[in-house]
Amino acid sequence: MVVDYELRDSLAHIYLNRPHRLNAVVPELTAGLVAALVRAGEDGARVVVLAGRGRAFCSGHDLKEQLPPETLLATRLRVEQIQDVTRAIRRFPGPVIAAVHGYALGAGCEFALGCDLVVAAEDAQFGFPEVSVGLSVTGGISRLLPLLVGPVRAKELLLLGERFRAARALELGLVNQVAPAGEHERAAAEIAARLCRQPELALALAKQALDRGADCVLEEAMAAEVDFAALTVAPEPAGDAG
Numbered sequence: 001m002v003v004d005y006e007l008r009d010s011l012a013h014i015y016l017n018r019p020h021r022l023n024a025v026v027p028e029l030t031a032g033l034v035a036a037l038v039r040a041g042e043d044g045a046r047v048v049v050l051a052g053r054g055r056a057f058c059s060g061h062d063l064k065e066q067l068p069p070e071t072l073l074a075t076r077l078r079v080e081q082i083q084d085v086t087r088a089i090r091r092f093p094g095p096v097i098a099a100v101h102g103y104a105l106g107a108g109c110e111f112a113l114g115c116d117l118v119v120a121a122e123d124a125q126f127g128f129p130e131v132s133v134g135l136s137v138t139g140g141i142s143r144l145l146p147l148l149v150g151p152v153r154a155k156e157l158l159l160l161g162e163r164f165r166a167a168r169a170l171e172l173g174l175v176n177q178v179a180p181a182g183e184h185e186r187a188a189a190e191i192a193a194r195l196c197r198q199p200e201l202a203l204a205l206a207k208q209a210l211d212r213g214a215d216c217v218l219e220e221a222m223a224a225e226v227d228f229a230a231l232t233v234a235p236e237p238a239g240d241a242g
Contacts, residue, residue: 001017001032002016002017002018002026002028002029002032003015003016003017003029003032003033003035003036004017004053005036005039005040007040007043007045009196010044010045010046010047010196011045011046011047011048011049011189011192011193011196012036012039012040012043012045012047012048012049013048013049013051014033014036014037014040014048014049014050014051015050015051015052015053016029016033016050016051016052016053016057016058017053018053019052019053019054019055019056020054021059021062021064022054022055022056022058022059022102022103023052023053023054023056023057023058023059023108024058024059024060024061024062024063024064024065024108025058025060025061025062025082025106025107025108026062026065027078027081030081030082030084030085031081033050033085033088033111034081034084034085034088037085037088037089037091037092037096038088040092041091041092041093045094046094046195046196046200046203047094047095047096047097047192047195047196048092048094048095048096048097049096049097049099049185049188049189049192050089050096050097050098050099050111050112050115051098051099051100051101051184051185051188052100052101052102052108054102055101055102056101056102056103056104056108057098057099057100057101057102057103057104057108057111057112057124058103058104058105058107058108058109058111058112059102059103059105059106059108060103060105060106060107060108060109060129061106061107061135063133070233072230072233075229075230075232075233076226076229076230079138079225079226079229079230080222080226082107082110082138082139083138083139083140083222083225083226085111085114085139086110086111086114086139086140086144086218086222089114089115089116090114090211090218093204093207094195094200094203094204094207095116095117095192095195095203095207096115096116096117097115097116097117097118097119097188097191097192098111098112098113098115098117098118098119098188099119099184099185099187099188100112100118100119100120100121100124100126100166100175100184101120101121101123101124101181101182101184102121102123102124102125103124103125104120104124104125104126104127105125105126105127105128105129105163106127106128106129106130106135107138107139109126109127109128109141110137110138110139110140110141111139112126113141113144113145113148113174114139114140114141114144116207117176117191118169118174118175118176118177119175119176119177119178119179119184119187119188119191120166120169120170120175120177120178120179120184121166121178121179121180121181121182121183121184122165122166122167122178122179122180122181123165123166123181124165124166124169124184125163125164125165125166126163126164126165126166126168126169126174127157127161127162127163127164128141128157128158128161129161129163130158130161131158131159131161132161134232135229135232136225136228136229136231136232137158137225138222138225138229139222139225140218140221140222140225142221142222142224142225143214143217143218143220143221143222144214144218145157145158147214148172148173148174149172149173149174153172166178176191177191
């Protein structure tokens with residue numbers, strides 16, 4: 001199982017579980033995350049904590065995974081499956097808290113920032129390396145990141161692709177709390193317990209009210225991300241034979 005699911009009272013814990021690959025993203029992982037989030041809703045969970053097994057939250061796309069050459073249609077479907085994680089987080093009625101440690105890079109950073117709240121261990125490293133490896137951003141981050149940090153800072157983070165620590169993420173407004181190393185899940189569980197004590201309907205409505213203004217534009221942004229991702233795998237135009 002590349003995704004673990006645990007329900008404790010009204011709190012669901014979802015774990016990315018490919019520790020040997022630092023929880024790098026493969027299709028089975030994205031499908032498992034979506035299924036786990038749907039299950040949490042069906043089980044009546046009030047809050048979800050999303051975390052990673054092993055030494056990292058998620059190191060991004062698994063660049064060592066040998067994939068067959070993709071058609072443009074296959075690329076579009078793969079990117080849409082990654083985006084489905086963002087959709088599932090936003091459709092879950094209650095808050096989803098990311099508990100981040102180690103690496104949260106590329107798609108992993110997108111998974112974290114797609115959540116409603118983010119707790120980071122002080123050793124966490126964030127970053128968007130997509131441009132440097134010839135890829136395009138996914139997960140709706142083209143819309144969500146400017147909302148979090150502003151357009152100018154978002155361009156800096158995406159175009160340069162530099163990694164930054166949890167303290168910098170807190171300064172930028174990307175995380176809500178920095179916890180001591182190894183204490184990120186405990187800190188996230190403490191916030192989750194407080195949220196579970198809130199009136200359920202009011203909590204759900206507050207999340208929806210805050211998300212609603214962004215969601216219509218978010219779908220447009222994710223459609224553009226799919227188009228741009230397809231361009232990164234399109235064959236180069238043949239040169240002029242003269």
